[in-house]
Amino acid sequence: MLDTAFDALKTFDWGSDLTALAPIEDAATASHGKPEARQDLENRLIAALKGTLTRDAQDYICRKLANVGTAAAVPALAALLVNKGNSHMSRFALEQIPAPEAAGALRDALPKVSGDLKVGVISSIGARRDTAAIPALSGLLNDADASVARAATLALGAIGSVESAAALQTALRAAGDRRLTIIDAVLKCAESLLASNQIANASSIYKAFNDESQPRIVRLAATRGLLACASQPAVRSI
Amino acid sequence: MSVIKKPNRRDFMKTTGAAFGVPYVITSAALGNSERPAASDRIVMGGIGIGNMGRGDQGAFLNRKDVQYVALSDVREEVRDKSKANIDRHYNNGDCKAYNDFRELLARTDIDAVHVATPDHWHAIMVIEACRNGKDVYCQKPETLTLREGPLMIAAARRYGRVVSGGSQRVLEDYRKYVAPAWAGEFGKIKSINVNVGPLPQLCNLPGETKSEAIDWDLWLGPAPWAPYNPKRCSGSFSINGASWRSFSDYSGGGMTDWGAHHFGGATFICDVRDQQPYEVNYFDNNDEKYLAYRYQNGLTIYHNKPRTNQLMIEGTPGEKLAPKPVPGYKGEGGIYGDFIECVKTREKPFRDIESAVNTASLAHLGNIAYQLKRSLKWDSVKQEFVGDAEANRMTDRARREPWQL
Numbered sequence: 001m002l003d004t005a006f007d008a009l010k011t012f013d014w015g016s017d018l019t020a021l022a023p024i025e026d027a028a029t030a031s032h033g034k035p036e037a038r039q040d041l042e043n044r045l046i047a048a049l050k051g052t053l054t055r056d057a058q059d060y061i062c063r064k065l066a067n068v069g070t071a072a073a074v075p076a077l078a079a080l081l082v083n084k085g086n087s088h089m090s091r092f093a094l095e096q097i098p099a100p101e102a103a104g105a106l107r108d109a110l111p112k113v114s115g116d117l118k119v120g121v122i123s124s125i126g127a128r129r130d131t132a133a134i135p136a137l138s139g140l141l142n143d144a145d146a147s148v149a150r151a152a153t154l155a156l157g158a159i160g161s162v163e164s165a166a167a168l169q170t171a172l173r174a175a176g177d178r179r180l181t182i183i184d185a186v187l188k189c190a191e192s193l194l195a196s197n198q199i200a201n202a203s204s205i206y207k208a209f210n211d212e213s214q215p216r217i218v219r220l221a222a223t224r225g226l227l228a229c230a231s232q233p234a235v236r237s238i
Numbered sequence: 239m240s241v242i243k244k245p246n247r248r249d250f251m252k253t254t255g256a257a258f259g260v261p262y263v264i265t266s267a268a269l270g271n272s273e274r275p276a277a278s279d280r281i282v283m284g285g286i287g288i289g290n291m292g293r294g295d296q297g298a299f300l301n302r303k304d305v306q307y308v309a310l311s312d313v314r315e316e317v318r319d320k321s322k323a324n325i326d327r328h329y330n331n332g333d334c335k336a337y338n339d340f341r342e343l344l345a346r347t348d349i350d351a352v353h354v355a356t357p358d359h360w361h362a363i364m365v366i367e368a369c370r371n372g373k374d375v376y377c378q379k380p381e382t383l384t385l386r387e388g389p390l391m392i393a394a395a396r397r398y399g400r401v402v403s404g405g406s407q408r409v410l411e412d413y414r415k416y417v418a419p420a421w422a423g424e425f426g427k428i429k430s431i432n433v434n435v436g437p438l439p440q441l442c443n444l445p446g447e448t449k450s451e452a453i454d455w456d457l458w459l460g461p462a463p464w465a466p467y468n469p470k471r472c473s474g475s476f477s478i479n480g481a482s483w484r485s486f487s488d489y490s491g492g493g494m495t496d497w498g499a500h501h502f503g504g505a506t507f508i509c510d511v512r513d514q515q516p517y518e519v520n521y522f523d524n525n526d527e528k529y530l531a532y533r534y535q536n537g538l539t540i541y542h543n544k545p546r547t548n549q550l551m552i553e554g555t556p557g558e559k560l561a562p563k564p565v566p567g568y569k570g571e572g573g574i575y576g577d578f579i580e581c582v583k584t585r586e587k588p589f590r591d592i593e594s595a596v597n598t599a600s601l602a603h604l605g606n607i608a609y610q611l612k613r614s615l616k617w618d619s620v621k622q623e624f625v626g627d628a629e630a631n632r633m634t635d636r637a638r639r640e641p642w643q644l
Contacts, residue, residue: 015445120640
């Protein structure tokens with residue numbers, strides 16, 4: 001059955017009958033907790049991805065690797081990151097594969113892509129909250145491509161660490177019309193810090209924005225943040 | 239206790255008018271009359287996604303005297319043109335602006351609030367961007383496509399103090415007959431309730447077809463995986479069986495989220511757990527009868543599709559009567575839309591506050607994942623992750639197509 005399904009993948013395209021691939025779906029579910037069966041399935045998916053397939057079939061494999069892929073699948077997926085037609089679905093898998101090799105592949109792709117593809121890679125790095133990417137993302141905060149700079153800003157906000165907040169605050173000094181986007185990302189960092197009980201760090205960020213020179217919506221957010229910090233037990237006991 | 243005076247809309251306009259040096263010409267229409275508030279007291283609104291549900295939402299807001307509807311956005315040219323004509327006819331002017339790209343609408347500083355009724359794969363991006371732009375939002379249900387989106391939407395709303403309401407008028411209006419006795423304590427402690435809803439979403443592999451309409455296909459797809467145009471893929475009809483985007487997993491959680499927003503929303507309201515998420519989802523597959531049991535910390539079980547069990551069948555505690563508690567309802571006048579507008583004015587939380595709406599949507603997503611994996615799952619609602627199940631955690635979100643990002 002599984003052999004037949006992988007045969008069907010070779011000619012699979014938009015409009016093909018999805019039920020032909022059902023054995024692959026079943027194998028993905030049934031192999032949970034069965035390492036050998038899972039590895040066999042992954043190996044078959046990787047081998048298929050390296051072959052000549054339609055974009056639809058490649059997309060399908062990436063969807064499955066998002067569920068079952070390991071470090072073994074990363075090289076085949078990483079090769080697709082630079083292709084306009086495949087980059088997104090490659091990230092669809094890489095964003096979900098827990099192995100550090102997947103994060104590394106996304107970081108390694110940064111200098112190889114530009115424009116929308118770079119924005120996509122950056123967004124996946126942000127979604128993974130990859131702290132090892134903070135230096136690279138920081139270097140993109142003033143990128144000549146405004147969409148890349150914005151993506152790096154949002155990704156650093158998603159990472160939400162003291163280091164990513166510091167990089168954003170440095171960029172804020174020369175932010176121009178990107179100011180509110182950067183502030184939004186810094187505020188997201190403060191929320192992450194607060195959630196991880198780093199109250200002093202969060203409070204410091206909020207205090208910096210609780211200033212008459214800031215737009216009203218920012219002051220509102222800063223005030224709310226400070227109130228949230230003040231309601232934390234560690235602060236109350238001071 | 240100190241009291242912080244909330245600035246009203248007139249105060250705000252005075253402040254911003256002074257700040258930007260805006261010339262303010264007072265017209266008779268702007269002054270208002272006994273029938274209609276002055277312009278400075280009207281909520282200036284726009285709408286994004288004006289297809290089936292969006293058209294209905296737009297009509298509800300447009301017909302309110304305390305709303306000035308000034309802009310809309312839709313990726314379909316015909317929808318944009320018809321909708322603009324409708325609004326201009328309503329106000330007897332040509333002022334409404336129609337945009338293909340929602341970002342242009344959200345960038346307008348004169349708009350206070352927006353309603354969003356696009357397919358679900360757009361909701362999180364639009365709601366968060368609207369909050370960043372200082373706008374209040376009425377977002378149609380289901381509010382989320384993935385589990386990760388919900389907390390991010392809530393955080394954006396709270397960060398900027400925005401009023402964000404989910405959709406589903408049915409939660410309150412259809413289920414009053416159950417809510418009233420439940421909250422009056424007549425069922426005693428509710429042990430379980432059953433929700434029958436479906437089907438699950440399916441992968442869409444429809445073939446490409448020649449475009450039969452003027453649609454910005456790339457923008458319709460947005461963060462979803464690229465796929466060729468097919469009218470069934472993007473139809474806004476209410477079908478959940480393969481003839482509309484509601485059927486397909488790239489754009490929707492299927493019937494589980496689409497009707498689940500109503501039914502799960504009603505069940506959680508009846509049982510007063512709208513502010514909670516379950517800690518466990520048990521998957522049962524007995525002789526091909528598949529169903530779920532969501533377990534809550536307070537002992538409640540919400541069943542999904544329990545065999546031979548009616549919709550919203552409640553298992554209470556016979557002979558026990560609990561102390562009654564007041565039932566929350568809409569604020570203002572005009573149903574769920576009036577509730578949203580009233581809260582925009584007062585800054586209160588709406589009945590379908592985004593947190594409650596997200597909790598409902600998450601219930602459906604958790605169920606979809608359990609059915610897909612065919613196993614029971616433990617859920618940490620604080621960390622928003624599955625406990626001890628890395629594979630399930632891979633399904634809490636999905637990569638968005640470039641250049642879209644949360």
